[in-house]
Amino acid sequence: MLAGCDGALSTLAPRGPEAEAIATLWWIMLAGSMAISLMMFALLGLAFRKNRRPLSDRFWTHGMGLGFSFTILSVLLAAAIITGDRLIARHQSASVRVEAIASQWQWRFVQPGPDGAPVETQGRLYIPAGVPVEVFIRSEDVIHSFWVPTLAGKLDAIPGHENRLRFEASEPGVYQGRSAEFSGVGYADMLFEVLAYPPDDVPAQFTNRGESAPAAQAGEPDE
Amino acid sequence: MTLIPHPPQRALPLHREMERVWSRPPGLKGFLTSVNHSEIGLRFMALAGIYFGIGGILAMLIRTQLATPQGAFLDTALYNQIFTMHGSIMMFLFAIPMLEGLSMYLLPKMLGTRDMAFPRLSAFGWWCYLFGGLILLVALAAGMAPDGGWFMYTPLSSRTYTPGVNADVWLLGVTFVEISAIAAAVEITVTILRLRAPGMRLTQMPLFAWYMLGTSAMMLAGFPPLILGSVLLELERAFDWPFFDVARGGDSLLWQHLFWLFGHPEVYIIFLPAAGAISTILPVMCRTRILGYEAIVAAIVGLVFLSFGLWVHHMFTVGIPQMALAFFSAASTLVAVPTAVQIFAWTGTMWKGTPRLSLPMLHLLAFFATFVLGGLTGVMLAVVPFNWQAHDTAFVTAHLHYVLIGGFVFPMMAAAVYWLPLMSGRVRVRGVGEVAFALIFIGFHGTFLIMHLTGLLGMPRRIPVYPDNPEWALPNLISTLFSFMMSIGFVLFALDLLLHALFGRRSTRDPWQANTLEWKMALPVPSYNIAALPVSTDITAVSLARGEGALPGAPRGRREVLAVSSLDGKAQHVAVLPGNTLLPVVTAAMVGVFVLLMLFGAYILACTAMLGVLVCGWTWHRFGRDLRPARIEITPGQTLPDQTGVEGSLTRSGMIALIIADASLFGSFLFALGFLSVIAPGWxxxxxxxxxxxxxxxxxxxxxxxxxxxxxxxxxxxxxxxxxxxxxxxxxxxxxxxxxxxxxxxxxxxxxxxxxxxxxxxxxxxxxxxxxxxxxxxxxxxxxxxxxxxxxxxxxxxxxxxxxxxxxxxxx
Known part of the structure; x- marks a missing residue:
């Protein structure tokens, strides 16, 4: 089953702590939902049984309708808020800051280059692996959305506003990303990639998407 | 005050007398002038069915395009038009009008009266719906259809990025249909509150009426934000007023807030009438009474309020402070509680009774199976971190189809099968409907269950090709194959309706032994519904047909109903309703001309069309001007005034409902003002x-x-x-x-x-x-x-x- 979850854009094949936390949340919610569904279907099926024991009205409306659903939802809500809090506040002081600038229909990135000075690239974002990174997301025209499913959830690029997304790639490698907000006819091709390099082995040169990365590059665990 | 029913009369002369007053002329003239709620309700539903077919064909085009990674079936520009129109048609031209039609058709019958409170307004709403829908369809045929997605986010839909008329078509066409929806909401509210059978307290209403009261309240408060948004965006597109342009103090996020302030209540506006149908049909199918009437009413009220507190859960990825996220996440999760109360009340009803597996019940079971899953994925999406991953992917597409097809289409199919004998006076031909049901049910889950996985594997919505992602090919192919199965099922469902109309045997009265008021009528239902208004719960179809009740027949040659007090149903006055007239179609045509002129940028000419609307409006009020105050005997020994001298007329109630909608519009405007001054960067x-x-x-x-x-x-x-x-x-x-x-x-x-x-x-x-x-x-x-x-x-x-x-x- 897990093999079927792989894929360059799969949220179920996490490669960083943020995506991992969300994937875990998903599997827990899936298990819970399946249990609740089975219970519901069993209750419906049992309604067709002859000579069943009648239950009081209050059992259904108050016991199940209010009590049961409220309990489950409160637990879930607590888990959701705690996870969300952790994801947002985890790297208050992310050391690496990069910029992602979206426009119809491409991504440009500004990141600290090999010598520390900012370097602009197209369609390929360079980050060090194993450290928290903060992406400042902007748009130059319509709304876009920055999304690298194997590393973190998406965050929109909205004209006039700047959003900050924090995440971390656990291992060096190339991670696929794409825009996730419909933006017109070029939307399907609005792809990019995130290249995570070993922190102590910065590539000699930062290149654009489509150009080959320098040979010093680390292996690609995705492939 | 207990009312004593009139003594029985001979039923046939009574029927003829009423038909003379309440029926419409035959042919085209009658079609254009009819204001009868049964006819207008059926027309709403028929037209909604046609739009559902068109929306379905668009869905099949989408699925065909997505069947393979390199689909070359549609070019991208056309594909964008098609998915935008699929969503817009299903939301605005199918779901909303369908529920309006069903409630217009059913409410007067269930409440024991003869028509809606404002018959001309029903007709006006239908003509607006017809013309507005036609504008959208013609644009689609001409290749100028909206192409920015059904929620039309700015600035993609602004003049700079959508220079053609595509977005104007959406804004004007949809606003046109929204006018029709506000009209429906006003009169549904007034009908439920003021036109019940004398003595029927609010707490004795059939649950369907409670559901529709909740729905219409939500429509009154929920549609104005979208109307405001559409007007502002159209003003920006037409005259360059920068409400959404961030360079000049606007903000594109304002559109998202206004849209979802409408958009989320919209989901419950669609679900509540369907739930009303379930609460009506399910007990009959189980040969029992509904369990937990009070709990369900409380759940409806809870949903009405909660649903306005969670619009932001459509915007979890726009970058919102964590505190706000937690609040809206909590609201979005809690809204599942009243829904759960209803689901368990229905399950308990099944346990209490003896369920029989007839066709409406099959559709209801499909509702349970589908809606429970859709509800659970809905709760998942309310969980903010998960939403960041799933948002705008096929997972959301799957979820919303589970909720909308599960929560609306299956119950509507149950309702169609259940109430058809009322509409046609015939019994269904057995066989076809069952096969249609099986194909739709299997086809639906085959299409959409796997789509959750497709989304989690990272496939976004609204892309036409995916050459770099071979792992999405198989699930997409499966979805496409099953979607064709579902389509065949819907065709068979339509065929079933056709066979029913052509070859069905005559039905006996009350074929389901339902014992609710709408089944106390002759089949098919006559234009006037009932010859006398019921004054007690102890009535039969025959006694009503003989005029044993209040206000029997039409002795004064005019359409009369009883207006009651909104809470305890005390009879207050006799309301005289307007009869057949061309005014609704003419007024709607004037509004249509106005919209078209706006569309072609002829703004000065459009103002003159507005004058036409004004003249119609003036003519509108002339009805009833010649009435002279009189007291009318409603039951032996009990007389009431007619509406002429009464301050608390139905129209006054309608004005209050309209002002509530207007206040919501005004509130949305204040929200826009506050939002821009605080949040927009250009201030x-x-x-x-x-x-x-x-x-x-x-x-x-x-x-x-x-x-x-x-x-x-x-x-x-x-x-x-x-x-x-x-x-x-x-x-x-x-x-x-x-x-x-x-x-x-x-x-x-x-x-x-x-x-x-x-x-x-x-x-x-x-x-x-x-x-x-x-x-x-x-x-x-x-x-x-x-x-x-x-x-x-x-x-x-x-x-x-x-x-x-x-x-x-x-x-x-």
Whole structure:
């Protein structure tokens, strides 16, 4: 089953702590939902049984309708808020800051280059692996959305506003990303990639998407 | 007050007498002039069915395109039009009109009356729906359909990025249909509150009426934000007023807030009527009564309020502070509680009774299976971190189809099968419907269950090709194959309806042994519904047909119903309803001409079309002008006045409902103003040129309005009141001339829009005063009371707007 979850854009094949936390949340919610569904279907099926024991009205409306659903939802809500809090506040002081600038229909990135000075690239974002990174997301025209499913959830690029997304790639490698907000006819091709390099082995040169990365590059665990 | 029913008469002469008054002329003339709720309700549903077919064909085109990674079936521009239209048609031209039609058809029958409160308004709503839908369809055929996605996010839908008319088609066409929805909401509210059978307390209403009351309240409050958003965006596109342009003090996020302020209640607006159908049909299928009436009513009220507190869960990825996220996440999760109460009440009803597996029940079981899963994925999406991953992927597409097809289409199919005998007087032909059900059920889950996985594997919605992601190919192919199965099922369902209409045997009365009021009527239901209004719960179909009740027949040759007090159902007066007329279709056509002229940029000509609308509006009120006050015997020994001398007329209730919708529109405007001044980056705006002159004129307008409000409380007030209104209007037009250029900054655009709002309301106030003036003093109470309500509302809103502008000036 897990093999079927792989894929360059799969949220179920996490490669960083943020995506991992969300994937875990998903599997827990899936298990819970399946249990609740089975219970519901069993209750419906049992309604067709002859000579069943009648239950009081209050059992259904108050016991199940209010009590049961409220309990489950409160637990879930607590888990959701705690996870969300952790994801947002985890790297208050992310050391690496990069910029992602979206426009119809491409991504440009500004990141600290090999010598520390900012370097602009197209369609390929360079980050060090194993450290928290903060992406400042902007748009130059319509709304876009920055999304690298194997590393973190998406965050929109909205004209006039700047959003900050924090995440971390656990291992060096190339991670696929794409825009996730419909933006017109070029939307399907609005792809990019995130290249995570070993922190102590910065590539000699930062290149654009489509150009080959320098040979010093680390292996690609995705492939 | 207990009412004693009239003694029985012979049923056939009574029927003929009523038919003469309540039926319509045959042929095209009758089609154009009919205002009868059964006919208009059926027309709403039939047209919604046709649009569902068209939306379905678009869905098949989408699925065909996505069957393979490199689909070359549609080019991208066309694909964008097709998915935008699929969503827009299913939401605005199928779901909403379908529920309006069902409730228009059923409510008067279930409540024990003869028509909706405003029959001409029903017809007007249908014609608006027809014309608005046609505009969208013609645009689709011409390749000029909207292509920005059904929620039309700015700035993609702004003039810069969508230069063609595509977005205008959406904004104008959908607003047209929204007008029809507001009209429906007003009259559904008034019908439920004021036209019940005498003595039926609010707490004794059938649950369906409770559900529709909740729905119409949500429509009144929930549609205006979208209407406001559409008007503002159209103003930006047509005149370059920058409400959403971030460079000039606007903000694209404002559109998202306004859209989802409508969009989330919309989901429950669609679900509640379906749930009403379930609560009606399920007990009958289980040969028992509904369990937990009070709990369900409480759940409806809870849903109505909660559903307005969770619009932001469509915007979890726009970058919102964690505190707000937690709040909206909590609201979005909690909204599942009232839904769960209903689900368990229905399950308990099944346990209490003896369920039989007839076709409506099969559709209801499919509802349970589908909606439970859709509800659970809905709760998942309310969990913010998970939402960040799943948002805008196929997972959301799957979820919303589970909720909408599960929560609306399956119950509507159950309702169709269940109530068809009422509409046609026939019994279904067995066989086809069962096969259709199986194909739809299997096809649906085959299509959408796997789509959750497709989304989690990272496939976004709205892409036409995916050459780099071979792992999405198999699940997409599966979805496509099953979607064709589902389509065949829907075709068979339509065939089943056709066979039913052509070859069904005549049905006996009350074929389901339902024992609710709508089945106490002859089959198919006659134009007048019932020959006498039921005065007790102890009635039979035969006794009603013999006139054993209140207001039997139509002895005065006019359409009469009983208006009751909204809470305890005490009979208050006899309401005379208007009969067949061309006015609705003509008015709707005028609005249609206005919309078309706007679409082609002929703004000056469009103003003249508005004059046409005004003339129609004036003609509208003339009905009932010649009535003279009289007392009418409703039951032996019990007489009531007719509507002429009564202040609490149905129209007055309608005006209150309309003002609630207007207040929601105004509230949305204040929200827009606050949102832009606080959140939008381009503030503070440049200095304004408004000075003492504008302040003075504003003061004159306010003073004149206050005087008009006072005059509205005086029986000789209408003429001087109208003059005061004209003075206020002139002053406001003077303010308009002093305003800064609205294209300069969003603040100036907002001020211009506010001035327009004020002028429109003052103008309508003048018209209402003149209408009150035309009535004879003895019969003017209601029209004056309506004018007073409007005048007070206008005074309050204009005062608030003036204060805000003054505050802006003082603070800057």
């Amino acid at each position: 503070p705006p440049p200095d304004s040129g408004l000075g003492l002159g504008a302040l003075l004129l504003g003061g004159v307008a306010l003073g004149a309005l206050a005087v008009a409000s006072g005059l509205a409380r005086w029986s000789r007030g209408p003429l001087p009141g109208a003059l005061a209104g004209v003075l206020a209007l002139v002053a406001v037009l003077g303010v308009a001339l002093l305003l800064d250029d609205p294209t300069r900054h969003a603040r100036d655009a907002l001020r211009a829009a506010a001035t327009g709002y004020a002028a429109l309301h003052i103008g309508i106030g003048v018209l209402l005063a003149l209408i009150a003036r035309t009535r004879a003093p003895a019969t003017a109470a209601a029209s004056r009371s309506i004018w007073r309500l409007w005048q007070d509302f206008t005074l309050i809103t204009v005062a608030i707007l003036t204060l805000l502008v003054v505050a802006q000036e003082v603070l800057s």
